[in-house]
Amino acid sequence: KAGVTQTPRYLIKTRGQQVTLSCSPISGHRSVSWYQQTPGQGLQFLFEYFSETQRNKGNFPGRFSGRQFSNSRSEMNVSTLELGDSALYLCASSPLQGNTGELFFGEGSRLTVL
Amino acid sequence: AQSVTQPDIHITVSEGASLELRCNYSYGATPYLFWYVQSPGQGLQLLLKYFSGDTLVQGIKGFEAEFKRSQSSFNLRKPSVHWSDAAEYFCAVKTSYDKVIFGPGTSLSVIP
Numbered sequence: 582k583a584g585v586t587q588t589p590r591y592l593i594k595t596r597g598q599q600v601t602l603s604c605s606p607i608s609g610h611r612s613v614s615w616y617q618q619t620p621g622q623g624l625q626f627l628f629e630y631f632s633e634t635q636r637n638k639g640n641f642p643g644r645f646s647g648r649q650f651s652n653s654r655s656e657m658n659v660s661t662l663e664l665g666d667s668a669l670y671l672c673a674s675s676p677l678q679g680n681t682g683e684l685f686f687g688e689g690s691r692l693t694v695l
Numbered sequence: 696a697q698s699v700t701q702p703d704i705h706i707t708v709s710e711g712a713s714l715e716l717r718c719n720y721s722y723g724a725t726p727y728l729f730w731y732v733q734s735p736g737q738g739l740q741l742l743l744k745y746f747s748g749d750t751l752v753q754g755i756k757g758f759e760a761e762f763k764r765s766q767s768s769f770n771l772r773k774p775s776v777h778w779s780d781a782a783e784y785f786c787a788v789k790t791s792y793d794k795v796i797f798g799p800g801t802s803l804s805v806i807p
Contacts, residue, residue, distance in 0.1 A: 585738070614795070624785065624797040637794045671738055682727045682789030686738030 583608065585687035587672050593693045599660040602690045606653050606674030612636075613655040614684060615647060618669040627670075630655055659692075667694045697722045697790045699798035707804040708776050716771040716801050718786030727789035728769045730760055731797075734782045742784075745769060756780070781805045 586605040594600050606613050614637075615627040626639040630649035647657040653674075659666055669691050673684035698721045708714055720726055727746050731739040743754025750762040760771045769786060786798040 616797075623799045626794055626796060629794065637792055639794075673739075682729065682787075682793070682795045683741060683744060684731075684739070684795055686731075686740070688736070688738045 585672055585674050585685055587670075587687035587690050589690060590688065591691050591693075593695060594662050595695050596662055596664060598662050599658060600662060600692060601656055601658045602670055602672075602692075604655045604657075604672030604674075604687060606655070606672075607676075607685055610674035610676050610685070611653050612675045613649055613653065614673045614675070615655070615657050616671045616673065617641075618671055618689070619667075624671070627657065662694045664694050667692060697788060697796060699786050699788050699796060701784075701786055701798040701801050703801045704799070705802045705804070707806060709806045710778050711775050714771075714773045714776045714780070714803070716784050716786075716803070718769045718771065718798060719767050720769065720786070720788045721767065722788055722790070724791065725764075728760075728762060729787040729789075729795070730754065730758070730769075730771045731785045731787060732756075732782050733785065733800075739785060742771070776803075776805055778805045778807055 588603045612631045614629040617625045628647050629637040633649045644660045649655045669689040671689045673686045700719045702717050729744045730742040733739045742758050743752050745752050745762045753759050758773050783800045783802050785800045789795050
């Protein structure tokens with residue numbers, strides 16, 4: 582069974598641009614969560630989608646958004662990039678809503694904002 | 696608010712020595728607790744989980760963890776560390792809103 586796939590793995594953007602990151606969950610998993618990881622803040626929860634609906638949201642500005650498609654694939658978008666958005670963005674999938682919380686992570690998309 | 700703390704930012708142990716990584720949580724009900732490991736440049740991998748029942752849980756790679764409700768702790772242990780265990784370790788708790796929140800992590804270095 583293929584794991585969680587995130588694309589692109591690395592990208593460089595400049596301030597003010599926008600970026601879209603993609604996540605393909607494990608087959609059969611319907612929940613997708615996104616996390617931002619930085620050395621200073623650690624792992625911060627961005628949002629979670631289940632069956633194309635946002636179920637939970639972290640404390641991030643509206644520049645951060647996401648969506649989930651009918652095949653459970655998810656994208657997150659960051660608009661008007663700031664230097665502080667440089668981070669590793671991790672996607673994780675899990676099989677069921679209201680589950681035990683076990684997450685299966687992808688390898689992440691490393692975003693550098695110049 | 697629910698939270699997870701890991702008091703040790705960085706730990707260094709010699710290969711073959713025992714290991715204990717500390718984790719404390721703040722949560723009103725019986726928590727769902729997890730330990731994850733992250734190798735450099737990789738995503739996180741689940742080591743073990745606790746939901747209920749036996750308070751000593753076994754995981755992969757020879758790790759175990761003990762849930763102690765009275766101390767609000769869920770410490771990770773390994774009897775004999777291997778050089779390949781060098782990584783970042785994260786304790787996590789599932790909140791009442793089904794979010795999983797992570798501690799700040801403990802970086803483990805292993806001296807050959």
